[in-house]
Amino acid sequence: MSKQLEAVYENGVLRPLEPLNLDEHQRVTVTVADVSDDPLRAHLDLEYMARLKEEVADLDRIPTLDEVRAITSKDKSSWAEAVIAHRKDRF
Secondary structure: OOOOOOEEEEOOEEEEOOOOOOOOOOOOOOOOOOOOOOHHHHHOOHHHHHHHHHHHHOOOOOOOHHHHHHHHHOOOOOHHHHHHHHHOOOO
16 A cells, blocks of 8 residues: 555654554554645655655766657647546545
């Protein structure tokens, strides 16, 4: 299970602001991002961004903006529909 949610730090403990479907004493990995710095940051998929950073680090070279435009201009599909379909289970 992977889920992004907000929590409050109180008395040395992170307290989720919504119920979690976890077993007692279940171990999880937590990524902490301060949402007060940038309210739009709360909408970022931080796990996806971390994977992208890893992928870019493994590249021999990063394509130029013109190369990216040339590649993406050939794709006639709706990227908006693809994003909505990918995220439909989140909302």
